[in-house]
Amino acid sequence: xxxxxxxxxxxxxxxxxxxxxxxxxxKLDLSGYSSGEKEFTLADGVSxxxxxxxxxxxxLVTGIVRAHADGQCDRCLEPAGFDISGEIEEYYLFxxxxxxxxxxxxxxxxxxxxxxxxxxxxxxxxxxxTPFVVLCRPDCAGLCPTCGANLNDxxxxxxxQAEQAWVDSDENPFAALKNLKLx
Numbered sequence: 001x002x003x004x005x006x007x008x009x010x011x012x013x014x015x016x017x018x019x020x021x022x023x024x025x026x027k028l029d030l031s032g033y034s035s036g037e038k039e040f041t042l043a044d045g046v047s048x049x050x051x052x053x054x055x056x057x058x059x060l061v062t063g064i065v066r067a068h069a070d071g072q073c074d075r076c077l078e079p080a081g082f083d084i085s086g087e088i089e090e091y092y093l094f095x096x097x098x099x100x101x102x103x104x105x106x107x108x109x110x111x112x113x114x115x116x117x118x119x120x121x122x123x124x125x126x127x128x129x130t131p132f133v134v135l136c137r138p139d140c141a142g143l144c145p146t147c148g149a150n151l152n153d154x155x156x157x158x159x160x161q162a163e164q165a166w167v168d169s170d171e172n173p174f175a176a177l178k179n180l181k182l183x
Contacts, residue, residue, distance in 0.1 A: 004030060007118040009052065011059070011110070021053040028122070033069075035130045040069040048122055050088055058093040059110055061118065065125040071134050075142035076150050080134050086125030092116045 007028065014022050026048055032041040050063030065086045073080040092108045110116055141151035149156035 004028070004033070004119045004123050007048075007122060008111075008115050009118060011052075011114040011116065015052060015054040015059060018054050018056040021051050023049075023051050025049050030067075033126065035127050038071055038130075038134065040071040040130070042067050042069055044068060046084075046122065046126065048088065048118070050118065052116070055091070057095075058091050059116055061088060061090045061092065061116065061121055063088040065122050065129075067126065069130070073136035073140055074133050075135060075140045076152055077143065078136045078150070078152075080136040082131060082134060084126055084129045086129030088118075088121045088125045090118075090121035090124075 028046045030046050046067040048065045053060045067084040070081045092110045144156045144158050146158040
């Protein structure tokens with residue numbers, strides 16, 4: 001995982017019996033991350049609240065990861081921020097299953113010293129809750145494709161000029177009518 005150090009939880013003698021659970025809260029001092037080709041900064045890092053439960057043949061981890069990410073608006077290229085509130089759900093098996101090939105997405109195992117690494121589950125929750133399109137505001141007008149002006153600051157005039165040029169052009173199917181004189 002890019003930039004995410006292991007988050008190892010030592011189970012020790014805890015969670016020995018099915019049904020037992022353990023709550024954990026933590027914070028990671030992660031300064032940023034990337035999703036696809038986009039880069040995001042995390043001023044306050046990432047916090048997580050999880051519950052680990054012995055489900056008999058493994059440890060079920062459920063919870064939530066929270067952060068505030070800052071990046072760049074996909075329409076106008078100005079700064080844009082969003083909140084991450086992703087769900088964590090991961091299952092760590094005590095032993096490798098006999099039908100390991102049937103696990104399409106693979107599986108995680110509890111470590112030999114009765115440890116689990118939560119970094120993969122935290123990373124997945126962050127990336128899954130990162131919006132595909134990041135906007136500075138829902139109604140962002142973006143940039144003018146002709147002159148590059150930020151249309152959130154107001155119209156640049158290119159659209160009016162393009163419309164007038166089309167009206168005056170010979171490609172306009174109604175151009176022949178502009179010289180038509182009706183009595």
